[in-house]
Amino acid sequence: MQLLADLPTPQVLIDHTRAMNNIARVQALASSCGVRLRPHAKTHKSPIVAGWQIDAGAVGIACAKIGEAEVFADAGITDIRLPYPVNPVNAPRLIALMDRASISIIVDHPAVVRGWSEAMRRADRTLDVLVKVDVGFHRCGIDPGADPIGFLKTTASLPGLRLRGLLSHAGHAYHAASEEELGTIARREAEILGDLRARAAAAGIELDEISVGATPTLRFSAGQAGITELRPGNYVYFDRTQVALGAATLDDCALTVLATVVSKHEGRIILDCGSKTLTNDQARGIAPAAGFGAVLAGESDALDYARELDDALTIERLSEEHATVRVTGATRLEPGDRVRVVPNHSCVVSNLVDAVRLVDGDRVIDTLPVAARGRIQ
Numbered sequence: 001m002q003l004l005a006d007l008p009t010p011q012v013l014i015d016h017t018r019a020m021n022n023i024a025r026v027q028a029l030a031s032s033c034g035v036r037l038r039p040h041a042k043t044h045k046s047p048i049v050a051g052w053q054i055d056a057g058a059v060g061i062a063c064a065k066i067g068e069a070e071v072f073a074d075a076g077i078t079d080i081r082l083p084y085p086v087n088p089v090n091a092p093r094l095i096a097l098m099d100r101a102s103i104s105i106i107v108d109h110p111a112v113v114r115g116w117s118e119a120m121r122r123a124d125r126t127l128d129v130l131v132k133v134d135v136g137f138h139r140c141g142i143d144p145g146a147d148p149i150g151f152l153k154t155t156a157s158l159p160g161l162r163l164r165g166l167l168s169h170a171g172h173a174y175h176a177a178s179e180e181e182l183g184t185i186a187r188r189e190a191e192i193l194g195d196l197r198a199r200a201a202a203a204g205i206e207l208d209e210i211s212v213g214a215t216p217t218l219r220f221s222a223g224q225a226g227i228t229e230l231r232p233g234n235y236v237y238f239d240r241t242q243v244a245l246g247a248a249t250l251d252d253c254a255l256t257v258l259a260t261v262v263s264k265h266e267g268r269i270i271l272d273c274g275s276k277t278l279t280n281d282q283a284r285g286i287a288p289a290a291g292f293g294a295v296l297a298g299e300s301d302a303l304d305y306a307r308e309l310d311d312a313l314t315i316e317r318l319s320e321e322h323a324t325v326r327v328t329g330a331t332r333l334e335p336g337d338r339v340r341v342v343p344n345h346s347c348v349v350s351n352l353v354d355a356v357r358l359v360d361g362d363r364v365i366d367t368l369p370v371a372a373r374g375r376i377q
C-alpha cells in the first residue's frame with residue numbers, strides 16, 4: 001500500500017470520498033427536480049470518473065471536442081453530447097463516432113448547420129442537434145433577440161438533422177458579483193430558453209430538450225421550469241473559484257495539489273508547483289481571492305488534513321516550476337515540508353498531468369489516468 005507521504009511532488013490528488021460526495025449530491029439535486037444530469041467530462045477527462053457519475057444516475061456525458069469523445073467512446077460510454085460548435089470538416093470522425101455511441105452536437109451558424117446537413121445527407125445518416133442560444137455570455141449561440149425562429153426553422157427543415165432542443169452555457173456567471181446575481185442569471189437563462197421554446201412551438205417546431213449547464217448556477221437552475229438537463233462539469237472536483245462563488249466549501253474541494261517547500265527566504269517560501277501544475281488562472285468569484293491557489297493549513301499528509309486556509313500564505317507569483325509564496329506572519333514551514341494547495345481552476349490542473357492519485361486519508365488507493373488529457377482536436 002502506498003502512502004501519501006511516499007509520493008514525489010508535485011502531485012495532483014483526488015480525495016475519493018469528497019469526489020463521490022460531490023457526485024452524489026449533485027445527482028440528488030438533479031433527480032429531486034426531475035432533471036437529467038449530463039456531467040461535462042472536461043473537468044476529469046477520465047472514463048473511470050465518468051463511470052462513477054453514470055453509476056450514480058447520469059444519463060451520459062458532455063465533451064467539448066471529438067478527440068475527448070473518442071476516448072470515452074473507446075471506454076464504452078454510449079451517450080455523448082458535444083456542446084461545442086464542431087465544424088463539419090470533422091464529419092468523417094463524427095460519423096465514425098456515431099457508429100459507437102449516441103452523439104449530439106450544437107449548431108449556431110447557418111453555414112455550419114448547412115454543412116452538417118450536407119455531410120449527413122451524403123452519408124445517409126441523421127445527426128441529433130441542439131441549437132445553442134446566447135444567454136448573456138456572448139461566446140457561441142444564436143441571439144435570442146434577433147431572428148431565432150428563422151434559424152430554428154432552417155435547422156428543423158434541413159435533411160440529415162434531427163432538431164432535439166435548445167442548449168446554453170451561462171459562462172458569464174463566473175463574473176457575478178453576488179449570490180443574487182447568480183440567481184438572476186440562472187432565472188433569466190431559463191426564461192430566455194422557455195420563451196424561445198414557446199415561440200418555436202407556436203411556429204410548429206417542437207423542442208424536447210432544454211439543456212443548461214455551469215457549476216456556479218447549478219443550484220439555481222435545477223428547479224427552473226422547463227429545464228430538462230443539467231451539464232455541470234467542475235462540480236466533481238470543485239476548486240477555489242467555486243468556493244469564492246458560493247458553489248462549494250473548501251471542504252467540498254476534492255482536487256488538491258501536494259507540493260513541497262523547496263526554499264525559504266525573508267518573507268517568502270518557494271513551492272515546487274509552478275504554472276505547469278497550478279496554471280496561471282486567477283480565481284474569480286464574489287469573494288476576492290488573491291493569488292494562484294489557496295495553501296491549506298495543517299499537515300499535508302495527515303489522515304484528515306485541515307480544511308482551513310493558511311492565512312499567512314499567499315501564492316503571489318508563479319514561474320513554470322516555482323510558486324513564490326508571500327509569508328505574512330509566522331510559518332512553521334521549512335524546506336522539505338509539504339503542503340496542500342486548492343487550485344483556482346481544477347479543470348485545467350487535471351489536464352496538465354498524465355494521471356491523478358486517488359487518495360483516502362493518508363493512503364493512495366489508485367492512480368487514475370487522465371485518459372482524454374490533451375485531446376483538444
Ligand SMILES: Cc1ncc(COP(=O)(O)O)c(C=O)c1O
Pocket residue numbers: 040083084168169213214215216231232233234235
Ligand atoms: C458548453 C459548456 N457546457 C457546460 C460546461 C460546464 O460548466 P462548469 O465548468 O461551470 O461546470 C462548460 C464549461 O466550460 C461549457 O463550456
